[in-house]
Amino acid sequence: MTENLKIIEIEVLRYNPESDREPHLEVYKVPFSDDMSVLQGAQYIKDNFDGSLTFRWSCRMAICGSCGMMINGIPKLSCETFLRDYYPNRIRLEAMHHFPIEKDLVVDLSGFIEKLESIQPYIIPKEPRSLEQGEYLQSPKQFSDYIQFTSCINCTLCYAACPQFGLNPDFIGPGAIALLHRYNMDSRDGAAAERMELVASEEGVFHCSAVGYCSEVCPKHVDPANAVNINKTNAARDYFLRFLSPKGGSK
Amino acid sequence: MKPGLKRSNAPIFWSLFGAGGMLSALFGPALVFITGIAVPFGFILPADAMSYPKMLAFAQNFIGKGFILAVIALFLWFAAHRIFHSLHEVGIHAGVGAKLICYGSAFVATVISVVVLLGLGF
Amino acid sequence: MSKRRPYVRPMEGWWKKNPYFVEYMIHESTALFVAGYAFVLLVGLVRLGQGEAAWNGWLEALSSPFSLIIHLLFLVAILYHTYTWFKIMPITMPPIIVGGKKVGPGVITGSGLLAALGASLVMFALVFWLGG
Numbered sequence: 001m002t003e004n005l006k007i008i009e010i011e012v013l014r015y016n017p018e019s020d021r022e023p024h025l026e027v028y029k030v031p032f033s034d035d036m037s038v039l040q041g042a043q044y045i046k047d048n049f050d051g052s053l054t055f056r057w058s059c060r061m062a063i064c065g066s067c068g069m070m071i072n073g074i075p076k077l078s079c080e081t082f083l084r085d086y087y088p089n090r091i092r093l094e095a096m097h098h099f100p101i102e103k104d105l106v107v108d109l110s111g112f113i114e115k116l117e118s119i120q121p122y123i124i125p126k127e128p129r130s131l132e133q134g135e136y137l138q139s140p141k142q143f144s145d146y147i148q149f150t151s152c153i154n155c156t157l158c159y160a161a162c163p164q165f166g167l168n169p170d171f172i173g174p175g176a177i178a179l180l181h182r183y184n185m186d187s188r189d190g191a192a193a194e195r196m197e198l199v200a201s202e203e204g205v206f207h208c209s210a211v212g213y214c215s216e217v218c219p220k221h222v223d224p225a226n227a228v229n230i231n232k233t234n235a236a237r238d239y240f241l242r243f244l245s246p247k248g249g250s251k
Numbered sequence: 252m253k254p255g256l257k258r259s260n261a262p263i264f265w266s267l268f269g270a271g272g273m274l275s276a277l278f279g280p281a282l283v284f285i286t287g288i289a290v291p292f293g294f295i296l297p298a299d300a301m302s303y304p305k306m307l308a309f310a311q312n313f314i315g316k317g318f319i320l321a322v323i324a325l326f327l328w329f330a331a332h333r334i335f336h337s338l339h340e341v342g343i344h345a346g347v348g349a350k351l352i353c354y355g356s357a358f359v360a361t362v363i364s365v366v367v368l369l370g371l372g373f
Numbered sequence: 374m375s376k377r378r379p380y381v382r383p384m385e386g387w388w389k390k391n392p393y394f395v396e397y398m399i400h401e402s403t404a405l406f407v408a409g410y411a412f413v414l415l416v417g418l419v420r421l422g423q424g425e426a427a428w429n430g431w432l433e434a435l436s437s438p439f440s441l442i443i444h445l446l447f448l449v450a451i452l453y454h455t456y457t458w459f460k461i462m463p464i465t466m467p468p469i470i471v472g473g474k475k476v477g478p479g480v481i482t483g484s485g486l487l488a489a490l491g492a493s494l495v496m497f498a499l500v501f502w503l504g505g
């Protein structure tokens with residue numbers, strides 16, 4: 001660190017489950033250089049002021065999806081957000097909204113993981129092929145139908161942006177539905193009808209009121225709001241046409 | 252897949268909401284301007300455009316009837332759905348009561364409109 | 374024993390805390406004005422059913438200054454509803470592919486607003502034609 005570093009005030013929402021009844025804010029004065037991310041700011045606090053500050057990170061290059069937090073109230077990846085953009089104002093870090101706080105900036109993601117499992121995030125082949133039959137072929141056009149939804153990094157920023165998830169924690173939510181849509185749209189997959197049971201359920205897509213903020217904050221431009229709303233139309237079609245279809249739709 | 256999933260009946264209300272939202276977005280502003288500002292005050296549009304014989308003829312016409320019913324009923328189903336959700340969102344979990352008031356008034360208004368429109372004859 | 378004690382933050386007042394949510398609440402509340410206007414029309418329809426005198430009474434009520442103010446409010450709110458309805462349309466509808474490319478959000482919103490303008494013009498023309 002050189003001498004003429006600027007100093008930024010970083011306010012962090014601290015919570016220690018072993019000693020605190022509720023979270024509280026603490027301010028740290030952090031010297032920073034122009035190339036320092038918010039994540040590095042947090043690391044500076046951990047190294048120099050309080051080793052107990054807890055937060056998640058891994059890749060530091062916006063691809064692992066683990067460093068999400070509220071930065072001045074907006075859900076962002078802290079590794080691709082820079083301190084210089086906030087200086088000379090104070091910057092406030094909080095755990096991602098709408099999730100229970102485990103400790104400091106770390107939230108409890110177990111609910112999200114369960115939802116992720118429930119959407120069956122894998123290809124369930126339309127027609128199983130044997131090895132001799134060869135690979136499943138897909139045209140570039142078919143690929144382009146779902147490519148956008150493969151970009152999700154499970155950062156859950158969209159959940160931190162979704163008031164409906166905050167109000168109804170059972171809501172499957174934007175990220176998981178985007179992934180569900182990714183598999184439904186894959187020409188090799190044949191399980192859309194199976195997944196419909198979840199989509200059309202009370203925890204499914206209809207909690208969404210098209211706020212749209214999830215798509216706004218998504219760092220990978222997945223547009224999860226679009227996935228959710230397309231599936232509303234699908235679920236409505238399934239609801240009204242289930243009596244016409246030979247298989248009777250889902251229950 | 253999770254056990255015990257219950258199919259939501261939301262598609263019924265959501266479809267009415269979507270239809271009403273679209274109809275009011277397309278026709279709402281111009282309708283308000285015509286029926287509430289231009290015609291009553293003879294502003295731009297002819298002041299007698301909504302005279303009794305003309306409106307009666309409109310409401311006796313098959314297409315006119317459909318339009319009147321669609322506007323009143325769908326506008327209200329749209330509004331009922333949004334208002335009910337907004338109540339929940341600002342933390343008023345009035346539950347069944349709020350549901351009854353919101354969707355109930357849309358339903359009653361629909362019934363009244365149908366009865367009056369049928370009563371006006373063809 | 375587990376030392377875990379996850380803290381759940383309250384949702385109270387969430388919609389005041391982010392300008393994006395404030396705008397959301399404003400455009401949601403335009404529904405109140407849509408409902409208000411629909412009730413005015415419902416009363417009109419009922420009056421129409423009661424005969425000429427009743428209908429003229431309703432027309433008279435419409436030409437009061439109070440009614441003008443109310444309708445100006447309706448107009449502003451419902452115009453905002455129109456704008457926001459088509460503004461969020463790109464996220465609520467399936468992608469439209471033209472010539473192998475996804476139609477952009479601006480085009481979708483713009484087409485919606487144009488359709489509303491077209492619908493308005495058609496109605497004005499009808500009023501002139503039927504009522505002139």
Ligand code: SF4
Nearest residue numbers: 152155156158175218
């Ligand atoms: S959809 Fe976007 S915001 Fe949501 S989890 Fe995936 S990458 Fe993150």
Ligand code: FES
Nearest residue numbers: 060064065067079
């Ligand atoms: S540390 Fe991996 S996304 Fe930020």
